[in-house]
Amino acid sequence: MLRSLYAGVSAMKANQVKLDVIGNNIANVGTTAFKSSRVRFQDMVSQSMSDASAPATNQGGVNPKQVGLGVQVAGIDTMVGQGMxxxxxxxxxxxxxxxxxxxxxxxxxxxxxxxxxxxxxxxxxxxxxxxxxxxxxxxxxxxxxxxxxxxxxxxxxxxxxxxxxxxxxxxxxxxxxxxxxxxxxxxxxxxxxxxxxxxxxxxxxxxxxxxxxxxxxxxxxxxxxxxxxxxxxxxxxxxxxxxxxxxxxxxxxxxxxxxxxxxxxxxxxxxxxxxxxxxxxxxMSNVDLAEQFTDMIVTTRAFQAAGKTITTGDEILQEIIGLKR
Structure with missing residues (x-):
């Protein structure tokens, strides 16, 4: 199975969490003393196709070859800055x-x-x-x-x-x-x-x-x-x-x-x-609406791009299956 399918799924899940947090921030823009939250991402473990090698007498060093397996939520931070x-x-x-x-x-x-x-x-x-x-x-x-x-x-x-x-x-x-x-x-x-x-x-x-x-x-x-x-x-x-x-x-x-x-x-x-x-x-709440709507646009596009990764992987799998007539 294609690794890109699972990478796309992990990206959709992570961006869904970020959309949830953004939605909660916007919902509480009028909540007294509310402290907004932010989501941080980190890459998941990478699969090594080959390890690095040190320089030798007749050949230079080679970097490792790794394929990332997706993204995950690193943390959800509370922004404790004071509101207006x-x-x-x-x-x-x-x-x-x-x-x-x-x-x-x-x-x-x-x-x-x-x-x-x-x-x-x-x-x-x-x-x-x-x-x-x-x-x-x-x-x-x-x-x-x-x-x-x-x-x-x-x-x-x-x-x-x-x-x-x-x-x-x-x-x-x-x-x-x-x-x-x-x-x-x-x-x-x-x-x-x-x-x-x-x-x-x-x-x-x-x-x-x-x-x-x-x-x-x-x-x-x-x-x-x-x-x-x-x-x-x-x-x-x-x-x-x-x-x-x-x-x-x-x-x-x-x-x-x-x-x-x-x-x-x-x-x-x-x-x-x-x-x-x-x-x-x-x-008042310390939610910045301009920042939240900008993050929402970026997150929505990232979610759509991850979905496109999955549909593209599906098309490739269909082409592979079609090789056998």
Whole structure:
């Protein structure tokens, strides 16, 4: 059988995968904080018809004679470059101007994650406080009727909190810490964040999210209180994160462990490596439509050319069969 037939089949399969990836990129051109992907190809093993030989006294060297057996997908890379910032004028929308990811989780409202001195995350050993964490750059946050800070899919937003306790319905009690005081009460535990109706005995009139992630509330007694600070995580290899849908990422063996941004006035401050959290903005998709459509044209032509290789091989086989009348 002709090798060109199998080479053509491998090319069609590889280019089909690339078309799938391009189609997914175009479909998510309007997805908040979406990171586009690209496909890389590599040649398959080559069949040697003859090996190389070194120069001799009466004859020069000869190069190897090899016939390639097709192409295969070398990798599908996530392009982690930052997308454009889109103003929304909504105080619960935040965009990460840097390499950080929001830490979100599912589990009980009293759940917690310990942050070590090296800014690593350690899950709670208490089953009643165990949370399952994921990561996202989609900062379109919401509040439920109890004031819990959530993503649009209901995942709890984690951070350093001044919440001291919860009542039977899960509504937190928040201790008052002024904007010029020592800052967030607990910079060792990550907890699900909430924006309550009251801080102490004072009612919350409005709130804002600052560049460092702190949530400040203006109270009806004209004082400003810090409710908590939204946590951020970074990875040595963010392209190694696994996309799990709903704009979420999960840690893999090749992404590295998450490194948590330090809290306000933490002695081991590492916050400068994370950039700012921009309130009233959302990060848009980093898909470049012009690039995607150009790649689509090239990939389509490559797919058609591979198909032509197969039909040409079929014609040759038909001619060989026709030699016997």
């Amino acid at each position: 910032m889109q103003p929304t004028s909504r105080n619960l929308d935040v965009a990460m101007d840097g390499e950080g990811y929001l830490i979100v989780a599912t589990g009980p409202i009293i759940g917690e994650i310990t942050v070590t001195a090296g800014h690593d995350m350690v899950a709670s050993t208490d089953v009643t406080k165990t949370l399952t964490s994921s990561y996202t750059r989609d900062g379109a946050l919401t509040l439920d009727h109890e004031g819990h800070l959530l993503t649009s899919d209901g995942f709890r937003v984690m951070g350093y909190s001044n919440q001291t306790s919860y009542d039977s319905t899960g509504i937190p009690t928040v201790s008052f810490i002024g904007a010029n005081d020592a800052a967030v009460a607990d910079t060792i535990l990550l907890k699900p964040l909430s924006i309550p109706d009251k801080v102490g005995t004072a009612k919350v009139k409005s709130f804002s999210i600052e560049k460092d992630g702190t949530i400040k509330a203006i109270l009806d007694n004209e004082k400003v209180a810090i409710i908590g600070q939204i946590a951020m995580a970074s990875f040595n290899n963010p392209a190694g994160l696994s996309k799990s849908g709903k704009n979420l990422y999960t840690q893999t063996s090749n992404s590295g462990e998450p490194v948590v941004r330090s809290g306000i006035k933490d002695a081991a401050d590492n916050s400068k490596a994370y950039g700012n959290m921009l309130s009233g903005m959302l990060e």
